[in-house]
Structures are given as C-alpha cells and as structure tokens.
Amino acid sequence: MVPRESSTGGKQKLLGISKRGNPYLRKLFIQGARAVMLRGTKQSIGLRTWIENIALRKHHNVAAVALANKMARIAWVVLSKGEAYRPALLVDEEPKPRGLHMTPA
Template identity: 45%
Template sequence: AENEACQRLMSVPGYGPIVSSAFYGWLGSGQQFRCGRDVAAALGLVPKQYSTGGKTVLGSISKRGDRHLRALLVHGARAVARYAKERDDRLSRWVCSLIERRGYNKAVVALANKLARIGWAVVARGQAYQAVPA
C-alpha cells in the first residue's frame, strides 16, 4: 500500500494488492526487459513458436516461468473477463469479442498476457493506467 509502483499497478484492471505486490517483487524496475512481450514470455504467457523458412507456427502456451505469478495474473484476468460485458471500455470490448471468437479460457489467458504487458508499461514508464473509452 505504501509503494508508489504498486499503487500504479492497482489502477490496472485485474491487479489487486496481492497481484501488484507479487508482480512488482518479481519485475523490479522493469528495465531488464526490452518490451512487454519479453515480460509475458518470461512468465510463460505466450505461445511456443516454431519457425522455419519464413513460416511461423504458433503452438500452445509455453507455461514456463513463475507458476505462482502466472496463476495470479490468470485469476485477475478471469475476474476482468467475468464483468467485461457490463463495461464499455476498449479492453472490455476486446475481451468480449475474443471470448466469442476463441472461447472463454483462451481469452482469459490472452487477457493475462495483455495485463502482464500493461503492468510492465506501468512500472517501467512510471505512469498510471488510464482506461481508453470505446
């Protein structure tokens, strides 16, 4: 509650006091990562990639990295996805369309990936999250 970075993280949907403190404890300042995708890859929230001859094939979620933090992010994403129909911001609309196209569980993991990227941006850039209206 006293850490400024954790307070900024709690402005992101799906991040509460437990998730934000665990994420900040794992991430630190965030300067060791080049971009948000590197953070999501380190947590195991991106698909395995098989590439050869210019053809890229994406497989299942890799599940490498910190299991506890990944589970916390997925649970936070599940809470956001549950109430996405009632909200009218850009993130909620994206989640609703993804649930219709891909199914609930895949959409939740994709949202957890996006929340990890947003969390990195909030910590590394020092700005609070602002929801973009639809």
C-alpha cells in the same frame, strides 16, 4: 505468457502458452483475467469490449490467456515507466480491419 511454436520443414505448429517466467505470477494474471471476464467492471470499457470481441471468436480459456497477456503487458509498462494507468488509450472507435482489403481506385 507467450505462445510456443514448433516449426519444422516449413510447417508451423502453434502450441499452448510457454512455461517460462514466474509460475505464481502467471497463475495470478490468468485468475485475474478470468475474474474480469466473469464479473467485468464499468471502469475498463476499452479492455472489456476488446475481450468480449475475442471471446466471441475463441474458446473462453484462450480469451482468458489473451487478457492475462494484455494485463501483464500493461502492468509492465506502468511499472517500468512509473506512470499511472490510462484506460482511455485502450478505447478504439472502430475495430481495425484484418486481412487483405480492396480499396476503390
């Protein structure tokens, strides 16, 4: 579930998600992400606020794929390291600034 890219002559064209990997798992992650977006749970406060911020800026399908990507990455870390899921690591007090920012000297 990574974005595809087609670049030529210095121009970058971003495409939809790639079709690599297991199509069944990709569908399950996206369906799970849509369920989280529609219903939401109080247990996933950090993930919920993260996806709400994305859903305000992007189309709901793009937000669902972003959440599915994050869920797949979380599942990979949990399975590969054999550790329990720790949702407290997702909670940020303030969103990180993006882009160039001037700081007073």
